Structures are given as C-alpha cells and as structure tokens.
Amino acid sequence: DTGVSQDPRHKITKRGQNVTFRCDPISEHNRLYWYRQTLGQGPEFLTYFQNEAQLEKSRLLSDRFSAERPKGSFSTLEIQRTEQGDSAMYLCASSVSDRYGYTFGSGTRLTVV
C-alpha cells in the first residue's frame, strides 16, 4: 500500500483554463475527501464521497468546481474557468471512518497566472 496518491503535484495554468486533478486513495478506504488549503490556513473542506456516492457537495466553492468518483476508487476534482483566487493546494484524503482520522496525499499545488 503506497498511501494516497495525487497527480499532478504541481499545475500552472492560465486564467480561464480548465484543470483536473486526480486522487487515488488507499484501496481499503471507502471514504474520500477533497480539501483546499491556502497559505497560512488550515485545510478547508470541499466535498466527500462514500464509495461512488457524493454525500456532501454544498461546500464546493462555486459551480465551477465539480468532483467525481465513478467506480468508487479514484476521484477527480475539476475546476472550470480558473481564476487567480483558485491558486491553492488541493488535498485529497481517505479513511474508513471519520473516527479513525484521515490519510492525506501530498497535494496538488495549483497556480493560476
């Protein structure tokens, strides 16, 4: 088990472009979470899945943000029409239960220029 993998590690994009990030959780973990972290702040919850079901998405920052987990394994987070304010670290985490804590990936750092 190699932990939670995120790809790419870094992404530089021009304002207005679409970007997609991928997360591969620990295989036995049925819960998968997306967080955003900006400089000097703690992780901010975006959305989460239990298996393939997206159970909470009201905290996605705008309708430009969407996430999928089509087969209950890997997940993708897409940001459409990126803005400079989207520049941040996007973290993925997985768990078997909230009470056991999360295993985080190393994150994808997005820079919008």
Place this chain on the structure above:
Amino acid sequence: AQSVTQLDSQVPVFEEAPVELRCNYSSSVSVYLFWYVQYPNQGLQLLLKYLSGSTLVKGINGFEAEFNKSQTSFHLRKPSVHISDTAEYFCAVSASGGSYIPTFGRGTSLIVHP
C-alpha cells in the same frame, strides 16, 4: 457546528526544550479530536486522536495531548523537541456519532532552533 481555535500562529523553541501547542474547540455535541502535522510541501500526517476514554492520549514522535472537557481544550505537548519537529501543526475537531467532517484550525508553526 463546531469550530477550532489554535491560539498561537507561531511557536519558537530551542532544541530539547518542552513545547505546548494550544487548541480550543467549540461544539454543542460530543467530539472527536485530532492533531495532524504537515512538513513543507507534504500532506498532513495524523499525530494522535482522542475518541473517548482516557483523557491523555499518546501519539507518534513522542507527542501527547490532553483532552479537557471543562476547558474545551486539546493541547499538544512534547517534553523535548528536535530540529526535525519543525513543521506546521493542525488541530481538528469532528462531532462524534455521525458522518461529520472535521473542522481544522488555522495551524501553529513550530520552529525549533538549535
């Protein structure tokens, strides 16, 4: 809803000295409490957690934390720090008994000087 306050944004300390990183929480229901550590350009790593039972919990790397319900606190301590402990530390709280997503504090930067 729950909230977390990490009282210190930065804590400088000399190597081999003791350290305490403070965390206070607010919640109307029973909680689970967590401390995570984040090294530069990495994701967060779980240090320790409190679910129930003994109020003193021990974690990895020699860290421990004490749950104080009356003070609504969950302070992190280490009796003797190393240079390698320099990192960002995050306290998190989630409501117990349901699928509640943890809320994270803003983090405390621990800076260990030689």
